[in-house]
Amino acid sequence: MRIVVAMSGGVDSSVAAALLAEQGHDVVGVSMQLYPSTPSGRSAEVAAAPVGDRAYGTCCTLDDLNDARRVAQAIGVPHYILNFESRFDEAVVSNFVREYVAGRTPIPCAHCNSDLKFSALLERAVGLGAGALATGHYARITCDEAGTYHLRRGLDHGKDQSYFLFSLTQEQMARAMFPVGHLDKETVRTHARRLGLRVADKPDSQEICFVPDGDYAAFVEREAPDLTRPGVIVSEGGRVLGTHEGVHRFTIGQRKGLRLSSSDPLYVTHIDAAAARVTVGLKEALGRTSLTASGVNWTSGTAPAGSRRVAAQIRHRHAAASACVRALDDARAEVAFDEPQTAVTPGQAVVFYDGDEVVGGGWIE
């Protein structure tokens, strides 16, 4: 079977490609170019501008694309770089900026998976005659006797990325492969060394790839200078405690950078973008027992009738908490936690687990 492997230049997708090639599949490596390869953008400007090594991103930079290409060469598979700059900008970067400006805290990786990798890239893969698209995600897909696909956590729970994949549909799972999902990170690196891959000891990427310095606020201000505006910081009771330079600088549960003097630590409890108002309160005020999710996907393809017991995870590094979830309509669901959860943050995903399995998920309203 021909399998297109999305190669980022990192160790996980490199090993994914190598393992599939080793199993005798007809592997075609592809890498997505997601942002301009030079700081100035268009290649036509390159000659006119001084050229340096300044990286625009931390993943899929020219260096990473070169790594991916050299891995593909080493394992003897063809490799192509696909230009997804404009799609990435539309589906991921613009959304990221819009969300922050709206006082929400987005997770671009999940949008990239649903709106780029497993849509536009998967479509390309099929166009190239591939039966599947493989990535280096730490997640697993299994298929039961009835032919239904199940999305599960990666075996290495420390590296599990199933949270970012909640939007996968049956149709997408039928064509998705995660060759390292059943391995732990150390085993992946061992494979990389065994195969002589040059990326065996390459560090994991940490930040959001298109904001390499991690300064999201500065990024939003650069991208949308007209949309950010100052406002006030108020107490839970509505008393003005200070001012701020834009709601995009805050996330629910944030403590640092408030520039308020208070005897007790204060946390951001609410963000009202329309009024440019940030509310702060004591830690106790952060607890929520329910939330509404939109853009909900049920991985089985059908919403549960009535309410269902799940473990609901509200951010990447959150221990999923017992809850009941109930579908409100085609795209929305209501989640009721058994215990109050700290920092339920609009823009993040809430993902519903049954044991290891992702049964669904959506965006926190």
Add this chain to the structure above:
Amino acid sequence: MRIYLDYNATTPPAPEVVELVARVTRDVWGNASSIHHFGQQAKAAMDDARGQVAELVGAEPSEMVFTGGGTESDNAAIRGAAEALEPAGRRHLVTTAIEHEAVLNTMKALARRGWRVTFVPVDATGIVSVDAVTEALADDTALVSVMHANNELGTVQPIEAIAQAARARGALVHTDAVQTAGKLPIDVRRLGVDLLSISAHKFYGPKGVGALWIRRGVRLAPFVTGGRQERGRRAGTENVAGIAGMGAAAARARQKMASEGPRQAALRDRLERGVLAAVPGSERNGAAEPRVPNTANISVERIESESLLIGLDLEGIAVSSGSACSSGTLEPSHVLKAMGLPHARTLGSIRFSLGEANTDADVDRVIAVLPGLVEKLRNLTVTMKR
């Protein structure tokens, strides 16, 4: 068997060229600037090559300067002329919107440093109008640079008439002949230009070596300063083996041109007709004539060339489209954009450029494979959209 249809990008070096380059590398390793026997050997190899390369374009050997390739030749011509004529108060440059990036980006770099640059537009023929260039000329025009044939379309530009108009206004004229050298007979005197760039690897020579023809009497700022090599225009110990290879390739190209030109033109025409007939919604880009004999540029409706190129490569057919950027992804062709073609049509273009190894069977195979591939990609864009 893979089919190579990307000869405008590069050509495989001819066996006799490879052998000569290897022999000179091994046996003629002297420094051409040295007075002794070893130096003389190297100098002799270069003299032979200079004569052969000059003959390819109808020039005097003493007018040929060897460079590191076509891009360097273009840079040297444009920057050298701009700099040399600046003291005379000539601060204006004229070029076209469909030049190779070697010219375009050099012009843009000079524009940033204060030169006025006019980029003459073209219409859908892909042939620049002599009148438009003439209108762009000013009293202080230093240089007019127009390519001999466009690398993406193959269209041949009216260099003789442009050169006449430009020289009447006292401007120097440069032409990038990288895509015509070895494909069409060139006579620099008949073209009437002052500067002409060529590149060895486009006519079955080695990469990394090219030449700039500088008409005797033309003053040009030196482009690499240092020793006295290449009459002080391009300093640095010469790439003797590469230069010898370029000479052999030039001699060979001169011999083959009369038979290869018509042969490739017939194949190209059959390929073009076949593709246009077999693929619904396909159109040729640019005028049919005058064109170099080996190039066909075709847009396919509702297709992204990136997918088509990769699909063809997986079928063992190598073609190209637009120009690749540093990572190797494709950007919409600036040439097709400049021609005013609709955006969708610029996105779905592919370039076939034929060469010596291509046969009727190659053409048959492309015509057999392409329609199915296009259909598959088109169906996909309908079915996968959610």
